[in-house]
Amino acid sequence: MFWITGILGLALGLSSFVLGFADHSLALWTSIVLGVIVVVVSILGLFSTALDKRWMNWVMGLTGLAAFIAPFSFGYARHAQPLWAGLFMGAALMLASLWAFQTLPEMSSHH
Numbered sequence: 001m002f003w004i005t006g007i008l009g010l011a012l013g014l015s016s017f018v019l020g021f022a023d024h025s026l027a028l029w030t031s032i033v034l035g036v037i038v039v040v041v042s043i044l045g046l047f048s049t050a051l052d053k054r055w056m057n058w059v060m061g062l063t064g065l066a067a068f069i070a071p072f073s074f075g076y077a078r079h080a081q082p083l084w085a086g087l088f089m090g091a092a093l094m095l096a097s098l099w100a101f102q103t104l105p106e107m108s109s110h111h
Contacts, residue, residue, distance in 0.1 A: 001100045002045035005060050008092050009038025012067060015085040027082035030070045031089075037063050038093065057100045064093025 013035020015021075016028040038060065045056045068090025071077040 001096060001103070002042045002056070005093065005096050006039055006042035006046070008089060008096065009035045009042055011035075012038060012085070012089040012093075015089065016082070019081040019085055021079060021081045021085075024076055024079060024082060026074050027071070027076045027079065027086075030074060031067075031082070031085065034063050034067050034070070054101070057097045060100070061094050061097030064090045064095075064097060066090070067093060 011018075013032050015035075016024075016031045022028050041056050041059045041063075045053055048056075067086045069086075070090075071079075071083045071086045077083050
């Protein structure tokens with residue numbers, strides 16, 4: 001799952017350059033910061049040996065929610081490219097997080 005979210009985070013971080021809204025500084029920095037958060041947590045998830053990675057899934061879901069609502073919260077929803085990038089990437093991250101919670105192994109206190 002973390003390789004998927006890593007690709008989504010990279011796409012989110014680069015979306016302002018690829019989709020041509022790098023001139024809108026608030027949308028640019030929102031996508032970069034949220035993308036970096038997703039990439040860093042994804043790398044941690046890929047290389048972590050911890051059995052309980054639920055906190056990482058929460059970060060993914062909340063970052064996806066932030067990407068989804070950012071165009072409305074920060075006032076750039078009237079610009080099509082950052083709006084759709086935030087909506088699409090945010091929804092994809094939230095769905096990946098929900099999927100990851102469904103596939104987590106049960107944590108048992110009995111060893």
